[in-house]
Amino acid sequence: MTAAPLAVRNATLKFGGVTALDDVSITVNDDELLAIIGPNGAGKTSLLNVTAGFYRPQKGSVELSGKDVTGQRVDQIARHGLARTFQGTHLFAGQTVVENIMIGRHMLMKSNVVQAFFQYGTVMREESEHREAAEEIIDFLEIEAIRNRPVGTLGYGLRKRVDLGRALAQEPSILLMDEPMAGMNSEEKEDLARFILDVREARKIPVVLVEHDMGVVMDLADRIVVLDFGRVIAEGTPEEIQKDPAVIKAYLG
Amino acid sequence: MVYFINDIITGALIGLLYALVAMGFVVIYRASKVFNFAQGELVIIGGFIVWFTTMQLGLSLWLSIPLSLVLAGLVGYAIERIFLTKLIGESVFSMVMVTVGLLILLRGLVLLLFGPAVRPFPIIFPLKPLFLGDMLIPMNLLAGGIITIVAAVGLSWFFNRTRSGLRMTAVAEDHVVASSMGISVKGSIAFAWVLGAILSTIGAMIFLSGKSLTFLASDIGFAALPVALFAGLESIGGLILAGVIIGVVQSLTTNYLDPMIGGSLGSVVPYIIMLAILLIRPTGLFGWRTIERV
Amino acid sequence: MLELNNVEVTYSDVILALKGVSMNVKEGQCVALLGGNGAGKSTTLKAISGTLKSEDGTVSAGSIILDGTPVQNMEASNVVKNGLVHVMEGRRVLRHLTSEQNLIVGGHMVPNAAELKKRLDHVYTLMPRLADLRNRTSGFMSGGEQQLLLIGRAMMAKPKIIAIDEPSLGLAPMMIRDVYEVLKQLKSEGTTFFLVEQNSAAALSIADYAYVMENGRIVMDGPADKLANNEDIKEFYLGVTASGERKSYREIKHYRRRKRWLG
Amino acid sequence: MDPSGIFPTSYRTDRRVVRTRWQAIALAVFMGLLLAAPYLASGRIIAVLNMMLISAVIAVGLQICTGYAGQINLGQAAFMGVGAYTASILASKTGMSFLLTIPLAGFAAALFGFLFGLTAARIKGFYLALTTIAAQFLFHFAVLNLPSSWMGGSNGITVPPAELFGFRIVGETSQFYMNLAVATIMIAGAFGIIRSRFGRAFVAVRDDDVAAGIMGINVAATKANAFLIGAFYAGVGGALWAYLIRFVGVDQFTLFNSIFFIAMIIVGGMGSIVGALVGVFVIRVIQEVIATVGPNIADSVSFLGGDIVFAGMNVILGGVIAGSMILEPKGLMHRWNILKSSFRIWPFPY
Amino acid sequence: EETYNLALLSDFSGPYADIMPVLAGGREAVFKWWNATQGKELGVTLNYKNYETRYDAAQVASLWPGIKSELNPIAVVGLGGPDVAALSERLPEDKIPMFMATAAYGFAWKEDAWIFNPRPTYSHESAGFLAWMKEQRGGDEPLKVAIMASEASPAYVDMAKGLELYAEENPDALEVVEVIYTEVQPTDLTTQMRRVARAGAEALIVQTNTSIVVAAKRGLQANGADIPIMMSSHNGLPASGGALGGLDQLEGDFEAYGMAVAAEEDTPARQFYQTLVAEYDLDAPWNVVTAMGVSQGLYTVTVIQHAIEENGAEGLTGEMVREALFAKPITTEETHGFLPTLTFTPEAPFPLKGLKVNVGTVKDGKITIEATGVDVPDVHKW
Ligand SMILES: Nc1ncnc2c1ncn2[C@@H]1O[C@H](COP(=O)(O)OP(=O)(O)OP(=O)(O)O)[C@@H](O)[C@H]1O
């Protein structure tokens, strides 16, 4: 059996007196769409941050495809094939959509500064190749029309889409998404749901999805983990979770 | 030994003078998030105002000092009106860059208005130093130290404890949010510059009392800068500690190390201390920590 | 109370984002503004509250009348003085301040300390979660917590009219219910609401009147209950099929279904 | 940007700096004029052009570091000084050819810049900007206090003229060609860098360094690289300066000079190579015009007196800098881009 | 009737803007005087034009080609360090000499110069003064001296370095007890001045700037130390006294330089100055800066006159002017006593032999001449 694409073991994360994560373990299997839900401030984003290396857990470890990456820098972890989208957006506001997506491909490119300075060697070809890959993603996400718009001028919903595109541009082996549906109407959610499903099916990328829209979560997730006050309070298929009394009490109401 | 202690005391007092000038930076930063590169120029403008009211108009000190402070405040206000009001709502960065322009412009303006001559500066604090046994302490620095401490305590109470202070803090945090909550960004910035100009003028009086005045005096802005960064750009109270530390180290360097190496390490040592502390604490001793959240 | 007449908004002197928008919000009403991504909803709010300038935008035509005063291109802080508070999108808390300091700044116009205390308590009873977080540095709080704080901060000012951009953004289902309870409560206390929301079901549940915006134009408007029964609204905004049941996100077919409103 | 109706047809064309035939012609004419300048213009103009070319190299480097990577750098003059000293020492002590000393000067400055760039891994924003002032003071202190056999101390260093195949590059015209050649390479290289993955990484780090890290960009290294490249440009510019003046001393590289370089990129606009060039042009022209007409004004309007006329220069320069910021906070290039995009979508305003 | 051009470099908006109008007035008045008198006889007119350099080497460098093509000057009348820095390698190529007003710097002390100073280096001048002082004091033990320096400008460092080396080589004449580095506008020098006093310094050399003189004086006063200060020409008694708020504060302090002292006494220099004021529109007070401008003008025109006498009025070149400088001494009569007799050689940019300094002081609140023609000892190159 190959190692799981992502495994977080016994992560504990504290900020001063606040315990954001308390002994949390999750495993993501191949091709799986794992949803993480929980009330506000439960520690969902913190869990993604620990996974991505943005926070360093006081205890516990993170493994990507069997490799221990605990304590590595974010960019090193990204190079191990982890990509994520953000709660709120962290796009490069002044840059156009294409440029944002091209930045996502930065780590896949190889040219060095001297080559860039003189524009010799494979620089041109490399640029064109990666640009092609970027355009493919733009096509896939149906954002051709805004390709050359600075993302700072886009509405919130479109930004989220660009954010996804940028993560996909990294050609990740696992994708973490933090509330991708926030700020969309149901038509747009449908579009995005389709993209997420496609990502998983066509590109075979396992996805960890943090989301508050229960409709989306229940429909898309293979498995759900519920967090409350930094602890895992339930784990199971959507049907199981929907019926779990602890979850209903803490989250669904 | 006595001399050593005396050097430490004088150094600390000079450090407090730096802290006072640095307070100009911090107040403006604290109320508007604008880092004012032209702070040293405000000091000479303040200096020239004092010079003008005493030496030119011939007013007595009791009259000219308050008048100078008022005039300095007006200059601060005018700067806000002319240069900064129009940029409210634009990025803070553009305001900071305006102060770069201001640095060059004010320098020219001082030359234009007062000419380049080296002027005698009025004697505001007695020239005769205070004698404590074998130690002697310059009166201007002593008075300056006291003023600095009083101003620092008062202003840090104002910014941290009062609601007006909180309002300005909100402006420093985010101009757009502040104005969307009905806080007048303009008012806050104007207040900051008025206060900054006044503090600079007081600084000029202490710095230059009984000495001479040219536009070269603006260098004190860059001498005070390490103190502001050492303390952290948001911290007014911290300036006292930072000023004293930097002042003492500088004084010991100039008095004991410089003669050995035959150079002027004393003038770079504040920058070295500052670099060291920033590498350990990137936002100074008491500055707001950078918040990174995804 | 709030009236927009043929408002046009231009960004950077070239991008026309609102193309002649007219709306009317009556005192004590809650008016919802719905619309897809990039339709111009947030732009409308920014035009009203005067925060456009920071993004290089201006109201290039038309007028916005708040309580009889024209406020187009007015400075944001003056619009607040006229009684309107704008809760901006993007969770813009004052990050280095604690949650309570944020609230106090929100209530900075309150004349005396006793009244301030009263309002704080009011916010804390309506949103007990904020009470737990009062000494937390707001920049470090979770997304949902920040969203709550923003709503609390607007309440502190006790404005006549709150223009609020996506209050439910990033909130857990239970929290959305709570927040809407709070809004209803405020509405019953006489506050006027101008609500921009993607969670159309929630919005229509409290709104009296609603506008639908697409591409910078109002394409549909009507009383909230009437819109809630409109076929298109149902399909695109409420996510229910014509027969009334919820569509499954897994069943979505891969074809372009987007239908343009003809207005 | 193209006029409406014209679209790039391949990714390569989309990446080009020069995209239409008209642009190509305009560029060719411009370069042609520059090449012919010594035959068209007086020595004074050529001298001014020499200054502009050198400033352009330095300002473009600053633009990469500050405008693109967002690392405000107030030490550019010190980096320039390191380059100037390196070139001078190499040229005067080893007699090395300028073909070698210029790049080596760049590398020496780059090393010095890199050291300061390393602090950028921890120190951010204004704090970083102000620590770069330390570069200035440390450079000054080092030159004056290191043994004078190293860097000449207070004596400065005299630089032998650049030589190419026995031809001495002295006098305005030949120096102009040397500066033009170097500046052209450096500016073309700057376009290369900023349109490559490095340029994008710089912008990413500037706009949002958290997100940049998560994109797999090593933020600390990128910032240090930005300083490195910016300082490299300053070093090359410094070397050109050394060959132009043929004497270097610490007082030629002051904080005030650094501030002027910042002013140049402010006026032209942050985040645009062309903007940096525009800024250099505007500021230098103002300086030179005032230096030229100043004496005449002072002569003809004698009651003003020379001192007033010349003090007015700072007022005008400072006014231009502050004014350009107030009128167009994003710089002249931004205004130009807006003009271009309205041209693009003309006649419909959306 | 021949016309030749002179380029005058000036700094109306940089660090020396304060003295520039007076200095410029002095030298221009001399040119007017010369054109009206000697020039007329010889059939030569000297044209001159001021160029603003802001004391900035970059500005000098960019102006120079313009100056060359516009004026084609036979000589440049320079002002300070940046002019030297920017033009030292250019002038030999263009074959135009430059004449300065100031004392020279160690770093310009090279053979085959094209840039000349009528005065030796600052270190020469202070060494001359100190030798005189030691003689006044009597006794065999070396004179103890403290030096104020600043790293703000390499020139200030240079001044201190030269004197330090001289003291090292002449331990029986001079002992440097302190070298104090400070800023151009010092915050406070009380503790530093105590060090100076405790070291037993008998004189304090301040050749840097006026602000440092003022701060040092205040520091000495605070310590109750009565150590005479020696100043140079650009920060001399009138300027420093003015900055202190009165000459009386400098009672007993000195200025020393190789040039006439602008004192109350009626000297040939003063008479010439009065002629310039009366007949050639000189609008400047009788002070050291004016003297500096006038002496600069005087030796410049004298050299040119020598060149004309040698080569005739026609076809005069910069090279001929330079040759004339070496060919014949410029006598103190020719410069109306403003300068000692100057004998230039190709070995140095300033006369190496027959160097003299004059010493001025303040007595009863007035500037008076304390000594003239004091010999300068041998100072070695550093
Ligand atoms: N850097 C930090 N410093 C201090 N506290 C933090 C920090 N990051 C997170 N927290 C706290 O940890 C808790 C968990 O936060 P987290 O962002 O993970 O919540 P979440 O589950 O994503 O909530 P939401 O659904 O609202 O986004 C919160 O109470 C938050 O205030």
Ligand SMILES: Nc1ncnc2c1ncn2[C@@H]1O[C@H](COP(=O)(O)OP(=O)(O)OP(=O)(O)O)[C@@H](O)[C@H]1O
């Ligand atoms: N600063 C800006 N500069 C230029 N164009 C802008 C700017 N801000 C918004 N726009 C454009 O104006 C239009 C309306 O944007 P707005 O933010 O109002 O949309 P929205 O309806 O709030 O969308 P969302 O639901 O996604 O938040 C969009 O097409 C957007 O691209």
Ligand SMILES: [Mg+2]
């Ligand atoms: Mg979260």
Ligand SMILES: [Mg+2]
């Ligand atoms: Mg919006």
